[in-house]
Amino acid sequence: MITNGIEERPHFNLLTRELDELVAQSWDSANALLVVAKELLHRDRKTAERLRERIISRVTEILENQHGFLWPSTAAPLGPGHLDPDVFRHDRSPLNAMGYSVGLEGPTDENRQAILDAAYQGVIPPVNSAEYMSRWGNAKTSSRLEKMANLIASNVRNKKRQGDPAFQLAIDEWERDLAYLKKAYYDGHYDSGLKFFPWPDTSL
Numbered sequence: 001m002i003t004n005g006i007e008e009r010p011h012f013n014l015l016t017r018e019l020d021e022l023v024a025q026s027w028d029s030a031n032a033l034l035v036v037a038k039e040l041l042h043r044d045r046k047t048a049e050r051l052r053e054r055i056i057s058r059v060t061e062i063l064e065n066q067h068g069f070l071w072p073s074t075a076a077p078l079g080p081g082h083l084d085p086d087v088f089r090h091d092r093s094p095l096n097a098m099g100y101s102v103g104l105e106g107p108t109d110e111n112r113q114a115i116l117d118a119a120y121q122g123v124i125p126p127v128n129s130a131e132y133m134s135r136w137g138n139a140k141t142s143s144r145l146e147k148m149a150n151l152i153a154s155n156v157r158n159k160k161r162q163g164d165p166a167f168q169l170a171i172d173e174w175e176r177d178l179a180y181l182k183k184a185y186y187d188g189h190y191d192s193g194l195k196f197f198p199w200p201d202t203s204l
Contacts, residue, residue, distance in 0.1 A: 093127065094133075120144055146190075151180055
């Protein structure tokens with residue numbers, strides 16, 4: 001569930017079909033579309049879910065045109081047993097090749113985040129295939145930051161779905177690192193000024 005404290009719901013009284021009409025009228029405004037998407041989070045019907053998916057797809061398209069992207073969610077609504085396959089497609093990533101890890105034997109917050117700084121700002125080591133590395137983009141770009149954030153967020157979602165308390169330290173450290181990256185490099189740069197950005201609740 002996406003929450004951000006006490007939310008205003010300016011479209012609370014509109015039917016879903018009326019929200020659909022509003023979406024059509026607001027098709028080029030990411031901010032306006034996200035207000036509708038947040039209202040749809042309070043609705044459980046399939047029509048609301050489909051409309052919300054259309055909005056997120058459209059906002060993603062708008063942001064890509066502006067060299068931005070939506071920050072990934074670490075919520076794990078599917079529960080245990082549903083894992084993100086992309087995380088397991090490759091054994092290594094440039095981040096862990098640079099020494100990034102979490103858990104009892106991993107680096108401190110300061111050292112982990114220094115590795116993330118280096119990965120975003122500079123040269124990353126080649127791992128896996130050339131096609132895989134091409135998805136990491138160049139230094140100091142939205143592609144590089146998006147790939148880093150998505151990798152960490154996927155790890156969080158998968159560990160949450162496994163439901164093992166032993167992973168809690170790792171999850172907490174990943175969450176702190178995502179918050180660090182968002183504040184250091186995303187906000188005001190790749191969010192395209194979204195006033196109503198739906199920062200996700202990371203609890204299950």
